[in-house]
Amino acid sequence: MxxxxxxxxxxxxxxxxxxxxxxxxxxxxxxxxxxxxxxxxxxxxxxxxxxxxxxxxxxxxxxxxxxxxxxxxxxxxxxxxxxxxxxxxxxxxxxxxxxxxxxxxxxxxxxxxxxxxxxxxxxxxxxxxxxSMDLIGAFALTEPLDGSDVAGGMQTTARREGATWILDGAKKWIGNATFADMVVVLARDVDDDEVKGFVVPKDAAGMDVVKIENKVALRIVENAEITLTGVRVPESDRLQNIGSFRDVAEILRATRGGVAWQALGVMVGAYELALAYAKQRQQFGRPIAGFQLVQDLLVRSLGNITASWGMLVRLAGLQDSGVVEDEHSALAKAFVTARMREVVAWGREIFGGNGIVLDNDIARFFADAEAIYSFEGTREMNTLIVGKAITGESAFV
Structure with missing residues (x-):
């Protein structure tokens, strides 16, 4: 490409x-x-x-x-x-x-x-x-029964016994987990009901990692379900500055903007493919790039890309200035991923039937967009974060 x-x-x-x-x-x-x-x-x-x-x-x-x-x-x-x-x-x-x-x-x-x-x-x-990437990391927050509500519903527990913590529970959709050397596991302390963070090595006794098969998006990412049964972690491997879900939210705030940039990249990749295809695909004796309806799809795609890029440039400036808030990252993630969904669909449409063949790449972008649309906070959850910021009213259940 x-x-x-x-x-x-x-x-x-x-x-x-x-x-x-x-x-x-x-x-x-x-x-x-x-x-x-x-x-x-x-x-x-x-x-x-x-x-x-x-x-x-x-x-x-x-x-x-x-x-x-x-x-x-x-x-x-x-x-x-x-x-x-x-x-x-x-x-x-x-x-x-x-x-x-x-x-x-x-x-x-x-x-x-x-x-x-x-x-x-x-x-x-x-x-x-x-x-140096001599140690590859994974991050285990989402659980089989708790995704958007994991802040209040986390079921993985941590129980302290002297200088050791005992972890029990399960995590799901954990990227890199099948080959990561270390996994950052978030668990709820049974004593104070607050979320703590632990670094667990891949060979820890009681940690079972099973690859999730049959995905239709981000198939190259080896997501896994992790089961933790009496996993013993020394106090020295508890991340000392994670003491509540507010601290976890700080991590998510820092990375959510990165997901919006990923969504922009998917848009750019899909647009590039569609534009190149439209220029070389012949129908009715000329390239389909010369037809009004194809140009309309390409221009709408470029508009989504350009608007999203501008939003993310400003978000990066807020981050570099140290004044970014949760709602800034949340709006970017919600808006850009929604625009991404449109662009990959229009790109596949330009390819016609050829767009469902993996060899033409656009099908991969079309499928992968669905995962990016959902992870790091669904559009609905990010909308509620922004909605609370602009109205002063919480609409969370």
Missing amino acids: SGSTGDRLVADFYDYESLLTGEERKILVTAREFLQAEVAPLVTEYWARGEFPRELIGRFRELGFAALAYEGYGEPRPAATNLLTGMLAMEYSRVDASVATFLGVHSGLAMYSVYFGGDQEQRDRWLPAMA
Whole structure:
């Protein structure tokens, strides 16, 4: 898939990429070239198989991008701006949303849980190896019976016995869990009824990880169901700065914007495919790009992309300024993922019957969009977060 013309992506109609510094753009272009050369040729095969191409982990390790957002860990450079990390998430997703999700879980949810939730000793113990991708992380919050209501309904428990915690319960839809070296597990303390965070190694006794099969979206992401039966975790592996669900919400606030950037990437990838196809597909003696109804779908897609990109650029600015609120990230996630759903459907429509064949890639984008639309908070839940902020009234059940 090639979606660039000259020095710019064809979908970047307002040249948002020019907002990056020269050094930031070098990083973005490096990622773009790597993704096109080494990731794009693999994804259709692995999507069909429902497996993650683990040989790519070593190549991502060589790029050294896992710790861009964490100053002091990884390469000796200042922490990347949220604009750069967002643009990178977009770039990953325009090639494959599953690869973007793998990186988002490891570098976002898992690493940020340690960075934000751990004390200095824990950060120094785990983050260097996570930054180099010698340790791959997963994040276990969602449960079989609790998704949107996990804040109040979490059933996984943590019980303290001296210097040890005992974890019991189950988690579901945990990305990376089948091959992660460490899993950040959120559990409710039976003594104070507050949520705590624990780092559990992959070989912990009593932790059973089973891959979820037969998915129709993000098939390359190896989601798993985790069962915890009397898993013993030392106090030294409890993340010391996670003491309530408010702390977990801080982690989600930081990563929810990244999911919106992923949704933008899916839109960009689908638009690029549809535009290229429309230019070469002949019907009635000429390319279908010359028909009014096809141009209408392409222009509406580009409008969704451009509007979403502008919203996310401003969100990144709020994050970099330290003034972002939950409702800012929630609105972006709700709005951009809804626009993504439209764009992938219009893209598949332009392909006609060819759009349901995996070899043409658009089918993969169309299917993967459904998962991104739902995870990190459904549209409805994010709408309620924004609704409470603008009305002062809570409509949560």
